[in-house]
Amino acid sequence: xxxxxxxxxWLFAITAIVSIAVMTVLQPNLTVQILLLVPFVAIFGLxxxxxxxxxxxxxxxxxxxxxxxxFAALYLGLAGAVVLAWTYFPGFSVFAFLTYSAIxxxxxxxxxxxxxxxxxxxxxxGAPSLFHRDEVATIFGYLAPMPPATLAATCLACxxxxxxxxxLIIVVSQPALRKRAILEQIVLWVAxxxxxxxxxxxxxxxxxxxxxxxxLTLNRIDDRRTAVHLSIALSVVTVLTGFASIGIIQxxxxxxxxxxxxxTVFIGLAALTVPHLILVDRFRHSTATxxxxxxxxxx
Numbered sequence: 019x020x021x022x023x024x025x026x027x028w029l030f031a032i033t034a035i036v037s038i039a040v041m042t043v044l045q046p047n048l049t050v051q052i053l054l055l056v057p058f059v060a061i062f063g064l065x066x067x068x069x070x071x072x073x074x075x076x077x078x079x080x081x082x083x084x085x086x087x088x089f090a091a092l093y094l095g096l097a098g099a100v101v102l103a104w105t106y107f108p109g110f111s112v113f114a115f116l117t118y119s120a121i122x123x124x125x126x127x128x129x130x131x132x133x134x135x136x137x138x139x140x141x142x143x144g145a146p147s148l149f150h151r152d153e154v155a156t157i158f159g160y161l162a163p164m165p166p167a168t169l170a171a172t173c174l175a176c177x178x179x180x181x182x183x184x185x186l187i188i189v190v191s192q193p194a195l196r197k198r199a200i201l202e203q204i205v206l207w208v209a210x211x212x213x214x215x216x217x218x219x220x221x222x223x224x225x226x227x228x229x230x231x232x233x234l235t236l237n238r239i240d241d242r243r244t245a246v247h248l249s250i251a252l253s254v255v256t257v258l259t260g261f262a263s264i265g266i267i268q269x270x271x272x273x274x275x276x277x278x279x280x281x282t283v284f285i286g287l288a289a290l291t292v293p294h295l296i297l298v299d300r301f302r303h304s305t306a307t308x309x310x311x312x313x314x315x316x317x
Contacts, residue, residue: 023129026230027198033225034209041217048156051216052279058220059283070297073235077300096296097289104285109166112158115288116143116170120177122295126230130199133188137181138203142227144178145210146218151175154215160280182207202226231298 046054074089104111124139147154151171158167185203210218 023198023230026226026233027202029229030202030221030226031205034205034213034221037217037221038209038212041213048153048214048216051214055216055220055283056279058224059287070294073297077297093293093297096293100289100292101285104161104288108162111288112162112166112170113173115284115291116174118295119143119288119291122291122298123227125298126227127199127202130197133184134199134203137185137188138199138206140177140181141185141203141206141210142222144174144176144181145207146178146215147171147174148178148182149211150215157215157280160277161284178210 070093071086071089078089079085100111103114120139120143122139123142124135127135127138130138151174154174155164155168155171158170161167162170185200185207189200189204206222209221213221
């Protein structure tokens with residue numbers, strides 16, 4: 019049900035290698051890549067976010083259905099506010115989404131030194147733009163007007179360049195830091211270089227981020243079986259809602275299928291990431307505090 023950190027690293031590395039080999043042979047166009055995005059994110063990505071209710075129950079006493087309803091209302095209210103912000107301020111929302119995504123993804127290296135947390139978070143959003151800026155700008159163009167979309171891609175390329183230089187300096191000058199985090203970030207950079215941005219996102223999000231988050235969460239929750247079942251159920255509901263949203267966007271706005279899917283997936287992820295990020299940070303703080311208290315009691 020859970021996976022040790024070293025096996026998470028190997029899973030990510032092997033998935034990246036296989037993806038590079040397959041994509042080199044197939045060379046799918048952007049439409050095919052977008053169509054691949056939906057099932058992979060739905061099957062391998064969403065379940066880790068669907069653990070948010072068990073996380074909330076582990077932090078707060080959500081008594082009965084009233085407590086769960088209050089939590090759901092707050093959670094969905096925050097997500098709805100993000101959707102509204104993206105609707106009326108798409109340019110600003112792209113930059114905000116990228117910023118808090120980098121902060122959130124940096125948590126995948128929480129057990130590493132601060133500099134490696136920073137380089138990891140920056141690489142997850144900046145590496146694809148450094149090597150494929152025009153393609154990233156095209157994808158962002160589905161989500162916002164082209165001027166801010168192009169600017170965002172350019173800014174990300176700059177962030178990626180700084181992160182790459184910092185990573186190379188660490189590899190060369192800091193032998194003590196050449197551990198699992200560095201290996202994973204090297205894989206990130208190789209994948210970003212060899213894969214298109216969307217396939218890179220699928221590989222990282224599904225094969226490392228989701229696996230790591232789900233493992234950490236399940237290791238800290240008492241009733242794992244119930245949490246997994248609930249995660250699957252909420253994932254199914256989210257997927258059905260996503261398909262409905264794709265249909266509505268394409269029908270009402272006369273959007274192309276690529277545009278409709280891109281908006282649904284990325285704006286949907288942005289909307290869910292805000293309450294998810296707040297909750298996960300609270301959960302990490304809560305478990306860290308609990309561990310510290312246990313240590314002091316033992317001492």
